[in-house]
Amino acid sequence: MKADEVAQWMLAQVEKDGCIYQDDVVDHLVKAKADDLLRENADGNLVIGKAVLDAFKKITETTVVWVRSEFYWRWRVAEDEPGREARG
Numbered sequence: 001m002k003a004d005e006v007a008q009w010m011l012a013q014v015e016k017d018g019c020i021y022q023d024d025v026v027d028h029l030v031k032a033k034a035d036d037l038l039r040e041n042a043d044g045n046l047v048i049g050k051a052v053l054d055a056f057k058k059i060t061e062t063t064v065v066w067v068r069s070e071f072y073w074r075w076r077v078a079e080d081e082p083g084r085e086a087r088g
Contacts, residue, residue, distance in 0.1 A: 001034040007055035010073070014064060019074040022048060057084070 006029065013020040026046050029037050039049045056064075056073075064073045065086035080086050 001029075001032050001037065003037060003049075003051035003055040006034070006037060006052045007059055010052075010056050011059055011064075014060075014073060014075065019072050022071040025052070 006025070009028065010020050010025060013024070025048050026038060029035070029048070029052075030046070037049045037052050038046045041047045060073070061084070063076055065076050065080050066073050066084055067086050069087075074086070076086075
């Protein structure tokens with residue numbers, strides 16, 4: 001599995017459900033045995049690796065935002081401020 005494939009899968013989930021949670025992506029990668037696309041954060045948790053995040057950003061930079069407080073991506077709405085992060 002390649003980072004671009006995961007990014008496309010993530011986009012398909014956003015198209016289907018309106019959002020995608022980081023934990024769901026991590027679970028998908030673990031089940032697919034794609035450990036090379038994961039990394040461990042400072043707290044010792046598995047998170048999405050940079051290659052996947054970069055690939056996802058490349059295809060959704062203007063259409064999807066990251067909601068940091070809840071750890072998910074969703075479609076951008078008119079009320080969102082410029083940039084990748086949303087407030088909620």
